[in-house]
Amino acid sequence: MAEHRFGVEAGPRGFRFSRAFPFQAPGKALREKRPSAAASFATHHLTLSFLSAVALCGAWEWAGLVPISPAFPTFSETMAALWSISADGSLAGAFAVTLQPLALGLVISMVLGVGLGVAMGLSPKTEWLASPIFIVAQSAPLAALIPLIVFAYGIGLTSKTIVVCIMAMPVIVLNSFAAVRHTPKSLIEMGESFLATRSKVITRIILPAASPVIFAGLRLGCASGFIGAVLGELLITPTGVGDLITYSRSIADYPTMYAAILSIMAFCVLFIEVLGRIEVTIFRPEKRASS
Amino acid sequence: MTALAHQFFADPSPVTDCAVSVLDVGKIYAEAVTALEHINVDFPRGQLTSLLGPSGCGKTTLLKIIAGLLPASSGEVFVNDRPVAGPGPERAFVFQDFALMPWANVLRNVAFGLEMRGIAKSEREQIARGYIDQVGLAGFEARYPHELSGGMRQRVGLARALAVNAEVLLMDEPFSAVDEQTRRKFQEDLLSLIAREKKTFIFVTHSIEEAVYVSDRIVLLSPRPGRIAQIIEPAIERGGDPDAIRRHPVYLDTVDAIWQSLKTYLE
Numbered sequence: 001m002a003e004h005r006f007g008v009e010a011g012p013r014g015f016r017f018s019r020a021f022p023f024q025a026p027g028k029a030l031r032e033k034r035p036s037a038a039a040s041f042a043t044h045h046l047t048l049s050f051l052s053a054v055a056l057c058g059a060w061e062w063a064g065l066v067p068i069s070p071a072f073p074t075f076s077e078t079m080a081a082l083w084s085i086s087a088d089g090s091l092a093g094a095f096a097v098t099l100q101p102l103a104l105g106l107v108i109s110m111v112l113g114v115g116l117g118v119a120m121g122l123s124p125k126t127e128w129l130a131s132p133i134f135i136v137a138q139s140a141p142l143a144a145l146i147p148l149i150v151f152a153y154g155i156g157l158t159s160k161t162i163v164v165c166i167m168a169m170p171v172i173v174l175n176s177f178a179a180v181r182h183t184p185k186s187l188i189e190m191g192e193s194f195l196a197t198r199s200k201v202i203t204r205i206i207l208p209a210a211s212p213v214i215f216a217g218l219r220l221g222c223a224s225g226f227i228g229a230v231l232g233e234l235l236i237t238p239t240g241v242g243d244l245i246t247y248s249r250s251i252a253d254y255p256t257m258y259a260a261i262l263s264i265m266a267f268c269v270l271f272i273e274v275l276g277r278i279e280v281t282i283f284r285p286e287k288r289a290s291s
Numbered sequence: 292m293t294a295l296a297h298q299f300f301a302d303p304s305p306v307t308d309c310a311v312s313v314l315d316v317g318k319i320y321a322e323a324v325t326a327l328e329h330i331n332v333d334f335p336r337g338q339l340t341s342l343l344g345p346s347g348c349g350k351t352t353l354l355k356i357i358a359g360l361l362p363a364s365s366g367e368v369f370v371n372d373r374p375v376a377g378p379g380p381e382r383a384f385v386f387q388d389f390a391l392m393p394w395a396n397v398l399r400n401v402a403f404g405l406e407m408r409g410i411a412k413s414e415r416e417q418i419a420r421g422y423i424d425q426v427g428l429a430g431f432e433a434r435y436p437h438e439l440s441g442g443m444r445q446r447v448g449l450a451r452a453l454a455v456n457a458e459v460l461l462m463d464e465p466f467s468a469v470d471e472q473t474r475r476k477f478q479e480d481l482l483s484l485i486a487r488e489k490k491t492f493i494f495v496t497h498s499i500e501e502a503v504y505v506s507d508r509i510v511l512l513s514p515r516p517g518r519i520a521q522i523i524e525p526a527i528e529r530g531g532d533p534d535a536i537r538r539h540p541v542y543l544d545t546v547d548a549i550w551q552s553l554k555t556y557l558e
């Protein structure tokens with residue numbers, strides 16, 4: 001809130017005087033002009049997001065009507081299908097199944113990934129040990145690895161959870177690692193000069209300083225994890241949302257197939273949004289203060 | 292050292308009561324960079340001593356060795372006659388880039404040193420508020436560093452160092468990141484701070500004017516490798532009008548003589 005920031009009447013005083021002129025609050029002439037109500041509604045970010053969503057849905061509807069491909073349903077058909085799979089409980093049932101490897105995989109990736117990444121950032125030894133694995137894993141062709149995973153762990157929950165982890169973990173680990181490694185040196189020296197112990201330096205300085213990049217990694221990693229969950233269900237055995245997609249494709253019920261894809265995407269976006277909120281609430285008080 | 296400089300400066304008076312003494316300190320960085328060589332200098336208690344010299348002559352290195360943030364390659368530093376093995380409660384550091392925690396508000400930043408010393412929250416916040424007030428930031432306790440100007444941020448850094456009530460304040464070019472007007476204001480404020488607090492200040496700067504304006508003693512360093520070129524005591528009366536100092540003939544002559552002396556190292 002810019003008004004709030006400039007609204008301070010008392011500029012800071014000097015050590016002795018109160019006329020340190022560089023600090024004076026800007027006068028009226030410098031105040032921001034308030035836009036009119038209509039203009040501020042038109043440029044509000046919610047209005048803009050809504051408009052862009054409407055434009056996207058409209059383009060989709062038009063593309064479905066043309067049609068680009070007989071296998072591409074219109075937006076309204078997809079919405080109708082979404083309504084019907086929601087109403088008959090098949091979507092909820094599918095989610096209940098898909099969520100198991102997804103949730104398990106994401107929790108493992110987040111906890112282990114951040115832990116490992118931070119450990120690598122703090123100690124060069126761990127870095128040498130672990131970083132090659134994740135750099136390789138990040139570029140691994142997952143589809144080629146799946147037969148190996150199935151061979152080793154079967155077609156059940158374990159394999160699907162592993163697929164989620166392979167997708168989610170590398171970016172979480174590598175981001176956490178880079179975040180810790182790039183803590184400003186002067187902040188660490190500041191901590192040491194004010195007698196912080198090593199553990200206090202880690203918890204009070206390194207982790208808070210690293211948290212924005214760690215969370216960026218978590219958001220990217222979780223999005224990949226969602227892809228991994230569906231990929232696992234498509235490539236290992238069709239269950240849950242993957243089954244819904246495979247089955248509706250096999251009977252050429254494309255609206256339902258797209259509805260299933262859309263719903264998992266929407267869920268993913270929602271999840272990542274919640275993650276962002278958690279970050280700001282717990283770790284970035286300065287962002288709360290300025291937004 | 293030019294003949295002029297020799298004629299102009301009297302020999303520094305011997306230090307009787309030193310808070311910090313540096314004994315034959317040398318520092319060799321990796322890749323065989325000799326940053327400091329045979330540094331012997333005493334810092335008198337209750338006075339402000341500047342470390343002055345061109346860029347790269349090892350001012351920051353020496354200050355960090357005194358702070359215990361950097362080990363010396365040879366020699367030793369004593370604070371109150373005890374050898375330095377790391378940071379200690381009797382020393383506090385003011386950083387050139389402020390080194391404020393962006394996620395913590397002014398109050399938490401200022402109270403950080405007290406927090407690390409295990410002082411209870413209510414007590415440390417009370418102490419911190421006092422120093423925030425003293426540096427002229429009352430009303431800004433709940434603000435975050437990104438909401439402050441550069442000058443205000445450095446006041447936070449100064450309040451944080453003052454809050455731990457250390458005897459020795461180590462300041463690494465504390466005013467170099469603020470504009471010229473703010474800098475002059477800071478220099479005046481520093482003089483009144485020195486008069487008020489009986490602390491030992493070790494102050495790094497590469498501004499000759501700044502050094503002569505605020506210092507009781509100036510340690511001139513020469514570069515490659517960093518050595519002590521000269522120790523100067525500007526004989527300037529600092530009691531009265533702060534602006535009068537800048538017009539004082541001794542001030543102007545000292546600035547000029549230091550410049551003549553430093554010029555020889557720049558060629």
Ligand SMILES: Nc1ncnc2c1ncn2[C@@H]1O[C@H](COP(=O)(O)OP(=O)(O)OP(=O)(O)O)[C@@H](O)[C@H]1O
Pocket residue numbers: 320321324325326345346347348349350351352353497
């Ligand atoms: N971490 C380091 N590794 C290797 N060499 C270094 C390191 N830090 C400083 N040096 C070298 O040591 C010398 C002194 O550096 P220092 O930072 O102490 O200079 P300074 O007098 O503070 O300079 P400035 O006025 O630019 O801040 C320089 O030649 C620099 O290149």
Ligand SMILES: [Mg+2]
Pocket residue numbers: 350351352
């Ligand atoms: Mg320096």
